[in-house]
Amino acid sequence: MASDTTSGRRSRFIDNLGKVYFLYTLGFLAFFLLMAILESLGASAQLIGIGFLLFTIGIYAIIGWLSRTAEVDAYYVAGREVPALYNGMATAADWMSGASFVALAGGVYFGGYPYLGYIIGWTGGYVLVNSLMAPYLRKFGCYTVPDFVGTRYGGSAARFIAVIVLVVASFTYVTAQINATGTIAAQTLGISFEIGVWFGLLGIFICSMLGGMRGVTWTQVAQYIVLIIAYLVPIIWMSNKQGFGIIPHFSYGDGVFRIAELQAQYGLNPPAEPIAGLSVLTTPQNAPGDAMSSWSMVSLAICMMAGTASLPHILMRYFTTPSVRSARRSVGWSLFFIFLLYFSAPALATLTKLQLLDPNLATSIIGKPFADVANLEWIKHWSSVGMLAVADQNSDGILQLNEFFMRPDIVVLATPEIAGLPFVISGLVAAGGLAAAMSTADGLLLAIANALSHDLYYKIVDPSASTRRRLIVARVILVFIGAGGAAVASLKLTGILGAVAWAFDFAASGLFFPLVLGVWWKRANTAGAIAGMLGGFGAGSVYLYLVYNKIMTPWLGIDDIRFGIVGMAVSLVAMVVVSLATKEPSKEIQDMVDEVRVPSGKPILAAGH
Amino acid sequence: MAEDTRAANGLHWSKTRNLTYIILALWALFGIIIPWFAGALNSMTFLGFPLGYYFCVQGSLIAFVVLIWVQNWRQDAIDEEFGHDE
Numbered sequence: 304m305a306s307d308t309t310s311g312r313r314s315r316f317i318d319n320l321g322k323v324y325f326l327y328t329l330g331f332l333a334f335f336l337l338m339a340i341l342e343s344l345g346a347s348a349q350l351i352g353i354g355f356l357l358f359t360i361g362i363y364a365i366i367g368w369l370s371r372t373a374e375v376d377a378y379y380v381a382g383r384e385v386p387a388l389y390n391g392m393a394t395a396a397d398w399m400s401g402a403s404f405v406a407l408a409g410g411v412y413f414g415g416y417p418y419l420g421y422i423i424g425w426t427g428g429y430v431l432v433n434s435l436m437a438p439y440l441r442k443f444g445c446y447t448v449p450d451f452v453g454t455r456y457g458g459s460a461a462r463f464i465a466v467i468v469l470v471v472a473s474f475t476y477v478t479a480q481i482n483a484t485g486t487i488a489a490q491t492l493g494i495s496f497e498i499g500v501w502f503g504l505l506g507i508f509i510c511s512m513l514g515g516m517r518g519v520t521w522t523q524v525a526q527y528i529v530l531i532i533a534y535l536v537p538i539i540w541m542s543n544k545q546g547f548g549i550i551p552h553f554s555y556g557d558g559v560f561r562i563a564e565l566q567a568q569y570g571l572n573p574p575a576e577p578i579a580g581l582s583v584l585t586t587p588q589n590a591p592g593d594a595m596s597s598w599s600m601v602s603l604a605i606c607m608m609a610g611t612a613s614l615p616h617i618l619m620r621y622f623t624t625p626s627v628r629s630a631r632r633s634v635g636w637s638l639f640f641i642f643l644l645y646f647s648a649p650a651l652a653t654l655t656k657l658q659l660l661d662p663n664l665a666t667s668i669i670g671k672p673f674a675d676v677a678n679l680e681w682i683k684h685w686s687s688v689g690m691l692a693v694a695d696q697n698s699d700g701i702l703q704l705n706e707f708f709m710r711p712d713i714v715v716l717a718t719p720e721i722a723g724l725p726f727v728i729s730g731l732v733a734a735g736g737l738a739a740a741m742s743t744a745d746g747l748l749l750a751i752a753n754a755l756s757h758d759l760y761y762k763i764v765d766p767s768a769s770t771r772r773r774l775i776v777a778r779v780i781l782v783f784i785g786a787g788g789a790a791v792a793s794l795k796l797t798g799i800l801g802a803v804a805w806a807f808d809f810a811a812s813g814l815f816f817p818l819v820l821g822v823w824w825k826r827a828n829t830a831g832a833i834a835g836m837l838g839g840f841g842a843g844s845v846y847l848y849l850v851y852n853k854i855m856t857p858w859l860g861i862d863d864i865r866f867g868i869v870g871m872a873v874s875l876v877a878m879v880v881v882s883l884a885t886k887e888p889s890k891e892i893q894d895m896v897d898e899v900r901v902p903s904g905k906p907i908l909a910a911g912h
Numbered sequence: 913m914a915e916d917t918r919a920a921n922g923l924h925w926s927k928t929r930n931l932t933y934i935i936l937a938l939w940a941l942f943g944i945i946i947p948w949f950a951g952a953l954n955s956m957t958f959l960g961f962p963l964g965y966y967f968c969v970q971g972s973l974i975a976f977v978v979l980i981w982v983q984n985w986r987q988d989a990i991d992e993e994f995g996h997d998e
Contacts, residue, residue: 411969416950419968426973427943433980434932434939552970553959560962597948600968604943628997631987635980642977649969897918900925903996 317384324389327362328528334358339727348726352491355730359529359738360506363522370514370521375770378515378777379446379753381623385520390629391636393523394620396530398425398641400476401483401740402803404530407645409714411652413582417596419649420603424807426645427604428611429638433631436612437621439822439899441630444906445622447750448615448814449758454908455821456832457892459763464836466754468813469615471840473747474788476614476806480744481507481785481792487737490688490716491730497793503741504789511745512778516753519745520623526738527640533735534644534651534715541654541722545664551650558653565660569669569704578692581708584656599860603804606867610807613814616743616750627902655718659707666723668693669704676702681720685713748788752781804864805847812843812870816878824882825896831882839874843867924994931990935983942967942975 316323338351376382385393403425410418445451448469453462484503489496510522542551547558566584574583611617620637621630658666668676673695676682685691692708695701709717716736719728756777761768768776817835820827843866849855851863861868887893895907946953950964958966991997 416965416968419947423943423947423968423972426976427939430935430939430943430976430979430983433983434935555961559965597951600950601944601948604947608943628988628991631984635977635984638977638980642973646970646973897921897925900928901921901996902991 317386320386320389324524324528327525328532331359331529331532335727335731338730339725342725342727348729349491349493351726351730352733355734356488356491356737359734360509362525363506363741364509366522366525367510367513367518370518372514372517373771373774375773377517378774379622379757380619381515381517381520383623384625385623385633387624387629387633388636389524390520390620390624390633391640392527393520394617394633394637395640395644396523396527396738396742397519397620397746398617398637398743399530399644399739400743400803401480401487401736403644403648404534404739405483405487405715405736406712406803407715408648408651408655408718409711411649412656412714413584413711417599417603420600421607421804422645422649423600424604424607425611426638426642428608429634429641431608431612432617432621433634435819435823436618437630437634438627438902440618440818441621441624442627442899442902442906444908446619446757446908447754448618448818449754450762450908451821452817452832452836453758453762455892455895456817456827456829458829461829461832461836462758462762464833464840465814465817466758468809468836468840469754470751472614472806472809472813473616473751474784475809476616476803477744477747477751477784477788478792479803479806480740480747481788483740484737484744485789485792486712487716487733487740491733500789500793503737503744504785506737507741507744507748508782508785510741511749511781515774515777516619516623516749519742519749523742523745526742529738530735530742531640531643533731533738534647536731537719537722537724537728538647538651538654540724540728541658541718542650544722545654545657547654551654552646555650555653558657561661562653562656566704569660572705574696574705574708576694576696578694578708581690581692581710583705583708595860599865602861602865602868606811606865606871607804607807609811609815609871610809610867613810613818614807615754615810615814616746618818619750619753620746651715651718655714655721658718658722660704666721668702669707671702673700673702673706681717684720685709685717691717744788748781748785751784752777755780755784805866808843808847808865808867808870809840811867812874813840815839815871816874820878822896822899825893826887827878827882828885828888828892830885831878831880834881835874835878838877839870842873843870846870920994924990924996927990927993928987931983931986935979938979939976942972942979946972 338354342351372378407421410421440451443451445454449462449465452465481500481503484507485496485500488494488502489499492499511519539550542548547554571584621633624630624633658664660669661667662670677693682691682693690710690713693702694706694708696706697703716732719732756773760776761773813836816839817832821832846869847863847866850857850866898907946967950968953964953967954962956963
């Protein structure tokens with residue numbers, strides 16, 4: 304009876320999604336205006352920041368509470384009733400992490416051409432998701448990615464190894480997200496980073512604990528709306544101030560040329576005395592050089608694309624749509640929504656760089672008297688937390704380009720202040736960054752906890768567990784993984800982006816070929832898949848260890864953020880050779896592959912499996 | 913009857929596969945080949961941008977979005993042809 308009323312309420316909710324999220328967007332904009340009015344009445348920056356944080360987290364908490372569930376299908380795959388458009392938004396939020404939101408533009412700002420590999424890689428990967436993965440995994444009807452591996456290749460060994468690769472890749476990624484959540488919470492609330500991390504984790508649990516995938520889905524849609532507004536508003540604002548038109552995306556080309564001029568004028572020199580953790584601009588904005596720089600750009604793009612198509616927290620979003628066709632359609636929506644942010648990031652980096660460098664703009668600091676610059680409010684603010692530094696190292700009283708130090712991660716967060724925008728924009732951007740980091744952390748934690756509870760506990764340890772017990776185990780694991788992630792994040796091991804790239808490389812090394820060939824090559828068998836996962840993941844990890852610790856010099860410029868190239872090559876060769884050297888899969892398995900390729904009909908795995 | 917279904921499914925798969933190959937070839941063009949030659953393309957300008965730079969920050973991204981939508985449109989047609997539309 305109780306479930307009848309629940310499903311009745313659910314279907315009304317699904318029918319009214321457009322209205323619900325439209326009102327929510329209006330509400331958010333109204334809140335933004337309210338904060339702007341409060342600012343003009345003299346509210347402090349801190350108060351506004353706290354307002355944004357509490358308002359948005361409060362909304363996510365309400366959605367999380369309303370989405371609570373006691374059904375396996377709802378907990379693992381949101382009841383498979385998420386329409387393509389909304390699944391696209393949820394995937395975009397799931398996908399765009401603290402790294403995309405906070406660090407991507409900073410990377411473009413400092414990293415120049417090779418760095419653009421991230422932009423190409425993190426969008427182009429979706430063509431692979433759509434072509435090779437999503438529709439087939441949806442037809443399969445699995446709850447998790449190891450569920451596919453375990454059923455297609457059979458046996459607990461393959462399933463278990465897939466769980467390991469998933470946990471390593473996702474855990475690497477989630478610590479970076481909790482780190483980002485902590486950074487933003489600490490910044491805004493004025494608390495220490497170590498406490499901020501646990502505060503952020505609390506927010507993440509609010510979205511995922513009660514409703515599992517269902518709760519995460521509906522909060523992610525809400526988070527996407529916040530993050531895209533927060534990303535675009537400052538860019539459009541700056542564009543109008545600098546005369547690039549209402550939207551700068553198609554007209555900032557002149558800015559790219561202007562930066563090249565300014566860079567030549569100031570000179571791109573390394574600093575006289577480096578400051579640990581902070582960077583000086585030394586890489587030109589746009590200067591692809593020899594074949595080596597092309598290779599370093601393209602190899603990065605390949606790792607990120609293959610990683611995109613094998614990261615379980617993304618693939619599992621496509622398990623939540625009602626049909627194979629809607630899974631494909633939602634990949635299209637996902638990339639469209641992601642594209643809105645990704646083609647804005649280079650625009651933001653360019654405009655911010657102009658703000659700082661171009662002497663014709665009032666906000667510029669390079670080439671200005673040192674004493675004036677050191678007195679600027681935003682310089683003082685960000686220097687006080689160690690994220691920025693100015694130092695007159697050649698003692699000429701003028702700030703040179705190589706005397707301006709900044710942590711790449713803060714470009715987006717600091718841009719509103721650099722450009723002299725009101726505090727309310729900074730509050731908005733902080734809320735956006737928090738939404739981006741929280742939504743990704745949710746997806747990742749759920750991917751890890753679901754693999755452990757469904758694949759390890761239910762499928763391998765205790766196949767007779769009751770539904771109630773399965774869902775309790777799932778939630779307990781979620782809490783432990785989250786706490787573990789927060790504990791690791793509070794150690795501050797790497798910058799936000801380093802750890803993120805590793806996650807893609809791990810996933811690409813261990814999972815890409817076993818997943819693709821599972822659908823596209825009938826001859827792939829259990830032994831081959833195990834060899835592909837172990838070989839790729841093992842080779843990639845060893846290579847990462849050797850290169851990262853400088854025990855070996857990178858081979859062909861394949862450094863620690865590109866080790867997926869090595870892992871994937873080993874994985875492919877191992878999988879093909881071992882598959883061919885052993886017996887072909889049984890008739891049943893081959894028929895199952897045929898069945899997966901047919902878009903209509905029943906899924907391979909029944910609901911509640 | 914079972915044989916008929918099997919043959920139809922085989923044909924459906926070969927059409928699906930060919931479509932996928934075309935999409936992947938275009939994906940490689942925009943995702944790998946053009947970014948690789950960005951330096952050479954930069955001697956041209958487009959919308960006021962150096963062309964190679966333009967592709968890396970915008971052109972290829974637009975191409976990816978279009979590729980997915982076109983693929984889904986064509987795939988829907990293939991699915992309908994074989995009665996797999998739901």
